[in-house]
Amino acid sequence: MKNVVFTIGRQYGSGGRLIGEKLAKELGIPFYDKELLTLAAKESGFCEEIFETHDEKPTSSFLYSLVMGGYGSDSMPLNHKLFLAQFETIKKVAKQGPCVILGRCADYALEEMPNVVNVFIHADIKERAKRAVEEYGEDPKTVESIINKTDKKRASYYNYYSDKKWGAMDTYNLSIDSGKIGIDNAVKLIKEFAEMIEE
Numbered sequence: 001m002k003n004v005v006f007t008i009g010r011q012y013g014s015g016g017r018l019i020g021e022k023l024a025k026e027l028g029i030p031f032y033d034k035e036l037l038t039l040a041a042k043e044s045g046f047c048e049e050i051f052e053t054h055d056e057k058p059t060s061s062f063l064y065s066l067v068m069g070g071y072g073s074d075s076m077p078l079n080h081k082l083f084l085a086q087f088e089t090i091k092k093v094a095k096q097g098p099c100v101i102l103g104r105c106a107d108y109a110l111e112e113m114p115n116v117v118n119v120f121i122h123a124d125i126k127e128r129a130k131r132a133v134e135e136y137g138e139d140p141k142t143v144e145s146i147i148n149k150t151d152k153k154r155a156s157y158y159n160y161y162s163d164k165k166w167g168a169m170d171t172y173n174l175s176i177d178s179g180k181i182g183i184d185n186a187v188k189l190i191k192e193f194a195e196m197i198e199e
Contacts, residue, residue, distance in 0.1 A: 007106035012150035013128030016121035024100040033102040108162035120172040123179030
């Protein structure tokens, strides 16, 4: 595979991060998740903690934007500045060569770039709850509520900053039910898909 960049959107507990890590490892290419925050911080001059605080968090009100905007000649709200800094960082790492980028509207940032495979990982909520309890250490009593809240935040963030809909079929090239086929087969399927579109 030459110069393919993979973006991965995922429901909480679907194993999307693990799939992205395994895919990157098997292909011998970089994997970007929280690393994007570090890079964006270095490029923009904002401290990394600010990026972590706002990471994939939705902006739900005009009032919030006004409050975060601060004062001075540059009236753009802080959350918008942080998004744009991440947006530019995503484009920069993608131009450097093949990689796997997790979340953060990467598919939207790279929509004008050729050789990008946009993947969405999902699974039944029972499967996701099981993974979240066993692998992430979530409380079995509250796990489904945590899953729903996390997905809602991711959807709000994505829908606010992009002109697409999080999780919608036509937003991605490939949608995979990891609960049905498992992590390793999901990685295999993504690789096979990328090979087919290159031919």
